[in-house]
Amino acid sequence: MPRPPGHGPGYEVKRQEIIDQAAALFAKQGYAATGIAEIGQVAGLAKGALYYYIGSKENLLVEIQDRVLRPLLTAARRIATLDEDPVLRLRLLSETLLDIILARLDHIWVYEHDYRHLRGANRARLLRQRREFERIVLDLLSAAMDSGAFRRLDPRLAMLQFLNLHNHTYQWARPDGPWDAAFLSREYCATLISGFCSPGYDVADLEQRVAAFRARVPA
Amino acid sequence: MPRPPGHGPGYEVKRQEIIDQAAALFAKQGYAATGIAEIGQVAGLAKGALYYYIGSKENLLVEIQDRVLRPLLTAARRIATLDEDPVLRLRLLSETLLDIILARLDHIWVYEHDYRHLRGANRARLLRQRREFERIVLDLLSAAMDSGAFRRLDPRLAMLQFLNLHNHTYQWARPDGPWDAAFLSREYCATLISGFCSPGYDVADLEQRVAAFRARVPA
Amino acid sequence: MPRPPGHGPGYEVKRQEIIDQAAALFAKQGYAATGIAEIGQVAGLAKGALYYYIGSKENLLVEIQDRVLRPLLTAARRIATLDEDPVLRLRLLSETLLDIILARLDHIWVYEHDYRHLRGANRARLLRQRREFERIVLDLLSAAMDSGAFRRLDPRLAMLQFLNLHNHTYQWARPDGPWDAAFLSREYCATLISGFCSPGYDVADLEQRVAAFRARVPA
Amino acid sequence: MPRPPGHGPGYEVKRQEIIDQAAALFAKQGYAATGIAEIGQVAGLAKGALYYYIGSKENLLVEIQDRVLRPLLTAARRIATLDEDPVLRLRLLSETLLDIILARLDHIWVYEHDYRHLRGANRARLLRQRREFERIVLDLLSAAMDSGAFRRLDPRLAMLQFLNLHNHTYQWARPDGPWDAAFLSREYCATLISGFCSPGYDVADLEQRVAAFRARVPA
DNA sequence: TATGAATGAGTCTTCATTCAT
DNA sequence: AATGAATGAAGACTCATTCAT
Structure with a gap:
């Protein structure tokens, strides 16, 4: 621009x-x-x-989409390449995503509702970036299956469940709501991982590993 | 109207x-x-x-919302009052909800995106009906906790997870997609119930009880 | 359209x-x-x-151009293919052109001034039609040279003189002016043919041949 | 200004x-x-x-008109008062006019198209100057008739033919076109004078008189 | 039942111009 | 000598709606 x-x-x-x-x-x-x-x-x-x-009016829309996608993709790319257990990385990605959603609720609302009003190159770029984010989630889920942490599921459906659970949050979250990103991420991931994990996987352990990671690698 | x-x-x-x-x-x-x-x-x-x-144009919007909400509430009320285990009822409600979403994808899209263009009484009625549906879900989840099937969780957050997972489906589902409502309901409920259930709850058992119910009570 | x-x-x-x-x-x-x-x-x-x-506004411009070009080209094509002496045909074409100019002075004004505001296909079509008309004039002039009536001149410059003399008329003609198309055509052609003709060509003869043609072929 | x-x-x-x-x-x-x-x-x-x-924007338009009209009128006034044969003076005026047209094609374009956007005094002054130029041409043509060189024609129509032939040139001339002002003036004047002259007038002679004049009175 | 014609407020956007700095 | 910021009217065009027929 x-x-x-x-x-x-x-x-x-x-x-x-x-x-x-x-x-x-x-x-x-x-x-x-x-x-x-x-x-x-x-x-x-x-x-x-x-x-x-x-x-132009459309320019405003582009900027708003960018304010969501730029930090989201930057963080997602960084997390994706961390040398950590894929389940841990999913948990980190989840919290980042919720961070962004809760920090800019109105931006997210526009991001989810009005991307169809973009035209031409702006639209193409947006869709490309969305697909890249989805790909990162998909790859992490696949990696978690490869590592044995998760059962063999349809990775695409697993990704869609991940996105459903997170992305729809903007519909009811409030700026002064009772739950922060860290809390929601813990809850959402507990649900998803319970559903996705192999028998015998220790779900409770994850939050300690998150805490340890945060201590090792401060933001 | x-x-x-x-x-x-x-x-x-x-x-x-x-x-x-x-x-x-x-x-x-x-x-x-x-x-x-x-x-x-x-x-x-x-x-x-x-x-x-x-x-009028707004009338069209009202009708579309009604086409979603009327059958949804009718079915939800019926399911809520069934004399069955709450987890089973949740599973039935889930499938009904997904049935409606997948059957009328375009209606759902409008339902999710454009209800804000309703004004006055139309809007009030819509919000009341939405809240009634949410209440039904909430009550079923509470009942499942009371029955011991689910852990004690924040019932409101549990309901929101249920809604997130189901309602966001319209964003990516396609009329000719690979998954039908029954399949998605099984997957979604497996995820949710794994996350919500008390230790020792037999998740795998549920689908047989669904089948038994269907045999007993044909649609 | x-x-x-x-x-x-x-x-x-x-x-x-x-x-x-x-x-x-x-x-x-x-x-x-x-x-x-x-x-x-x-x-x-x-x-x-x-x-x-x-x-649209541009549509109006297109229609106005068409009202000039359609009858002009129709008449020009017809005249071009008459089995008559090229000088006579030039004289007929001249009068037709002046007829159209004088009958629709305001259309011509727009035609001459504002064709550049047409875009894309509309513009392309206009330019094509203008070139076709010019080509007809050019071919008649060449034929007059081939027949010996005119000296060997640069046919393109002869055509441009023809167009200059006729087309600029819109700049000063008035709907209630003293001269009609027939008169102006006679005068313009007298000037042009005097300038273009071979030595010994009988200029005065032309108007009688025009009258004879009109008697033979009523409009 | x-x-x-x-x-x-x-x-x-x-x-x-x-x-x-x-x-x-x-x-x-x-x-x-x-x-x-x-x-x-x-x-x-x-x-x-x-x-x-x-x-202001209109000021620009005024200046552009001035750049055309000031040198044109200066030259025309000078030529009009030369102690020479009127036909020769017409030929000199023709070349000056074409000189200015070809030297400043873009100015002429504006001059011909946009003088109507001038308002009030600017517009009045412009029209006055245009009329003065036309008067000069008219007077030279009348003088040529008085001298016996030209037939008795409607002097106003003769003037309009002169202007038509010259002024419309801007429509197709190009800065790098094949013909210069001297050439075009020769051609245009040959056409006009052939049409206007009395029987027996020696058209071919004119160019030698032009050359002689130029030798006598260098620019 | 259905139509074509009309409205006027509203759409996004561009304009020539001004002025404090 | 030059700038960036502001204006508000005007630009072309679309809208949901009405109504006589």
Whole structure:
């Protein structure tokens, strides 16, 4: 997204503010049902000035998707390549995913609902990135099966269960809800791993290994 | 849903057809991004005639939500009052829910995405019905805990996991996908029950009890 | 230009009226400087109704160009294939061209000034048709040289002189001006043929042959 | 054309550069369809600085018209008062006109197309200057008739033929085209004079008189 | 039953211009 | 001498809806 060169120091700050405000509106009303006029009103900017910052409405959508996918993929790639037990890595990935979901609930809402309004290259890039994330989950699940921790299941269905359980959280989570990402991750993973693991696998052990890993490798 | 009085015999048939077609369009493009003109074109009707059948665009949305919620609640109420083990009832409810999701994927898409475009009484009624369904799930989970089958968990979080796992299915399921409702229900419930059950609970036994129930009580 | 099917009997009439009115505005102010709102005002139609008739602003431009080019090319093709002396055919073509220019001065103004605002296929088609007309003029001039009536000149420059002299007429002609197409054609052709003809060619003779042709072949 | 007072030495230079660049854009896209932003981009100037030089968009148009009309009228006035045969003076005027057209094709394009976007005094002055030029041509043609060189024709129609033939040249001429002003002037005047002259007038003689004049009065 | 015609507010976006710095 | 930020009207176009026929 190349932007016209030569902007003042406050430009990017204001720009990010506007994206924040747009994300809140899109989450509440939907992308298609939110008007540029409304965004300008919330931002306290006339339409001309608004466009000076945003370029286009679709651009806002792109930025919001990016704010979700960029940190998610960065973290997922890092976790995927850790030299750790795949089950542990799944647990770490789960918590990262929930971290991002809970930290930016309105972004996630837009991310889940309105990606279909992207067109052309923007849409293609988004789908590619989504597939990459799914691939990482899939590979970790396969690795857990290879390691004997998990039973032999259809890895694709296992991945979809993982995604269902995590991704749908945005539908009911609240910014001031009772549960944080760490807690939800523990619960979700307990459920999934109980369901997926081989007979005799020690589920309870996992949280201690997570704690040990965190002690070894501080964020 | 006020309907003009005094209609011929074909009225209701055509009306249902139009709702079908609208659901398909809404699912593909979103409610806000789908125009009345488009619906008329697909229905082969000029705008005047279209309005004769539909009343308003929001009316279509109401009808689509109803087509999901009416059979879902009917079945859920029936299952909830069965004189059976709560875990078995959960399994039956799961399959019913997945049946409806897979049978009407486009309706579900609209149901999940566009209920926020309902206003006033329509919206209130919808939210009430959703809460009733959630309550049924919650009560079954509590009953399973009371019966000793499940550990003592936060029943609300258990319900949310149940809903996450099931409801998000519409995001990736395809009409010609490889898995049917019975299969997915078995898999999902296996996962959930493994995670929720008390130590020593015999998960594998459940499917035989389902089969026995079906033999006793044919649909 | 496929238009939605099923229009009432008054539709096409009104449509043509609107194109007339748009042509007048475009001629006076230029295509780019004329707003849709202005056209609607002149047509006595709100914006919605206006679009019901026109489809798009560019469409209006296409129609106006077509109203010039269609009769022009039809007539030019017919004249080009007449079994007559090329000089006579040039004279007939000249009068036809001036007929069209004088009959639709505002259309010609738009035709000459605003064809650059056409895009894509519309533009390509226009340029193709213009080239076809030029080709017809060029071929007649070449034939006149081959027949010995004209000196050997650069046929392309001769064609451009023909076009210059005729096409620029729109710049100063008035609907109620003193000269009609027949008169102007006589004058223009007298000038051009005097300049182009071989020594000894009888210029004065031409008008009698035109009269004879008209008597033989009534329009 | 009010200009801010007190400018540095480079001001006027840069100003002229910008007008050049604007003329090129206006010629290609039309005045109304060319944005100030576009001009600023080509000029390498932000909008604020651009306005420091140009004052307003209409100002640019005024300057471009002036660049055509000022040298044209200066030359035409000079030629009109030469103590030479009117036919010779027409031939000299023709070449000057074509010189200006071919030297500044983009300016001419704007001059012919966009003078209607001028308002008020700017427009009045332009029309006055155009009429003055036409008057000069008209007077030369009348003089040629008075001298017996030309037949008695409607002098106004003769003038319009002269203008048609010359002014329309901008429509197809290219900066790197095969014909220069001197050549085109010879051709155009040969055509016009053949058409206008009295019987027995020696057309071929003219070019030698032009050469003789040039030898006597170097530019 | 069904239509075509009309509306006017609303859509996203671009415009020429101004001005504090 | 130049900039970035702001404006608000205007740009073309679409919308859900109504209604006489």
